[in-house]
Amino acid sequence: MRLQPILTPAFPTAALCFALASAADAQSSSAWLGAHVPNGLAAPGQHAVLDDGHFSAPAATVPSGEEGARDLDGTRIYQDLAEIVGFAHASRARGDLMWGRVSGFRSAVETADWVAARFREAGLRDVAVQRYSADKGSAMWWPDHWEVRVLADPALGVDTRDVVLGSAVPARGAEIPGRLLTAPVIFAGDAGSLLDHDVTDKVAVQRIQPASGAFGQRDAVGEGAAELYRRGAVAVLNYIDQAGNMHVRDFGGCRVCFNIGSEDGAFLRDVSERAARAGKLDDLRIRLYLDATARTGLSAQNVMGIVPGVSSEIVIVNAHLDGWYDAAGDNGDGLAVLVALARHFARPENRPARTLLFVASGGHHSTGLNGPSHFVAMNPELTGRAVLVLNLEHIAQFLVDPGSFEVQRAEQSMGWGVTNMAPPLLALTDRAKARFGFALRPQYSTSVAGDLGGYASLGVPRVQAIHAGPLYHTSGDVLESISVEGLERAARFYASWTKGVTEMSRTEIDP
Ligand SMILES: [Zn+2]
Known part of the structure; x- marks a missing residue:
């Protein structure tokens, strides 16, 4: 499957609905002082290697005697994942600029209902979609509409037309008083080693080159933005220099602040440098528009279903159902494997020793709507x-x-976290890892940074694998970036691990 460049939907506010500049029109050499004009939102070009539809990782190991576990088949799980990603596609098709499966909004309700239907089909007991309200006093920052438009000026070339930066997305918490801000724009250098340019009353662009996911750059972005504001900038654009021209839904607290992808960032840098050389920096202007509000009174959903075991003691198996953009890897893959495990253990021949409580949790990404803590309560x-x-x-x-x-x-290698580092749990991990080749990093830790925080109050061991790779919280986190074989590896690993833990004594689980 080829990943087509993704174009931003037309700007929806009538008052500002000028004709969108066509990138092709603006491409002539006299436009933008000869700078290359970007072509809108796009996934990394390297995704093209997935074009043939046969891109694959080595097949999952299926130990003899386990061939019959057809619920754990990667192709089957991938079909479910495609349906899960479909809820995000529908959100986008409805015109949500910040699309995804977002708790507090319709896309997450649809996802929750879908999971409940799969749990019921599989024969789980007490299947329920549990709705809960946002924490008292909480408000969720939410951008309805925005646009970042580089304004044409004849001084920059006679054929120059406005360029709308298709990858632009407001950073969390961003706000523009009066919604509109127009100012000169300048490339200010790399966060961490900003250039000595005068950014007074300007929109300053700082470049960030994540060594891995943008996730690791939160401090660098915050410090760079603070420095630019100290020097008099009126707004900051974070140019996240990854592949393609992606939305990056990360970072916050940088006031009037948007993230832009690498092609849009390269354009601003190039045109800013050309304008500086030509003595035309003041003619290079940008207009930021943002309609964001603090949403209150939101609600979200957790989905539960039970597979009764021989004992009434419970092992909770959780996956968050929400995510930004297509969110195939955060956390469509985890959710699809959760459904596969529910099907697997619901079969009479796989009845577990302890009871399994499957939870598809909401609100991982939504303020005041944390799914696990509400589920516990x-x-x-x-x-x-x-x-x-x-x-x-x-x-x-x-x-x-x-x-x-x-x-x-x-597959992306994952960190394995076990809060109590109980030796029997680690030994169980070693055995399952060796058996199925699940891509865990060799060093295990007590870190469970992810959806497990809301379960801390239970005082029982919490366990997970997780990664935050380069596609994390970007519009590049698409279905094609998920390994069919990896889904099967994960499903077989977790089926084996879950079975093992249901059969351990309590002292082994929590010495
Ligand atoms: Zn996640």
Whole structure:
């Protein structure tokens, strides 16, 4: 499947609805002082290696005797994942600029209902979609509309037309008083080593080159923005220099602040440098538009279903159902494997020793709507019987080289976290890892940074694998970036691990 360049939907506000400049029109050599004009939102070009539809990682190991576990088949799980990603596509098709499966909004309601239907089909008990309201006093920053438009000026070439930066997305919490801001724009250098330019009363562009996911650059972005404001900038654009020209939904607290992808960033840098050489920097202007509000009174959904075991003690298996953009790897893959495990263990021949409580949690990305903490509060009897919580999160994405963005025939390596580092749990991990080749990094830790925070109050061990690769929280986190074989590896690993933990004594689980 080829990934087509993704074009931003037409700007929806009538008052500002000028004809969009066509990139092709603006491409002539006299436009923009000869700078190359970007072509809108686009996934990394390297995704083209997935074109043939046969891009694959080595097949998952299926130990003899386990061939019959057809619910764990990667192709089957991938079909479910495609349906999960479909809810994000529908959100986008409805015109959501910040599309995804977002708790508090319709796309997450649809996803929750879909999971409940799969749980019921599989024969789980007590299947329920549990709705909960946002924490008192919480408000979720939400951008409805925005536009970042570089304004044409004859001084920059006679054929110069406005350029709308298709990858632009407001950073969390951004706000423009009066919604519109027009000012000169200047490339200010790399965050961490900003150039000595005068940014007074200007929109300053700082470049960030993430060594891995943009996730690791939050401090650098914040410090760079603070420095630019100290020097008098009126707004900051974070030029996230990754492949393609992607939306990056990350960073916050940088006031009047948008993230832009690498092609849009390269354009601004190039045209800014050309304008500086030509003595025309003041003619290079940009207009920022942002309609963002603090949403209150939102609600979200958790989905639960039970597979009764021989014992009434419970192992919770959790995956968050929400995500930004297509969110195939955060966390469509974890959710699809959750459904596969529910089907697998619901079969009479796979009845577990302990009871399994499957939870598809909401609100991982939505302020005041944390799914696990609401789930614990709403289900004290069930969660009080829990002896361990296992979380499935970001578990089957192809390894993407952080420098070249080339997709590798393997999965992204994941950190394995076990809060209590109980030796029997680690030994169980070693055995399952060796058996199925699940891509865990060799060093295990107590870190469970992900959806498990809301379960901390239970005081039981919490366990997960997770990665934050280069596509994390970007519009490049698409279905094609997920490994079919990796889904099967994850499903078989977790089925084996879950079975093992349901059969352990409590002292082994929590010595
Ligand atoms: Zn996640």
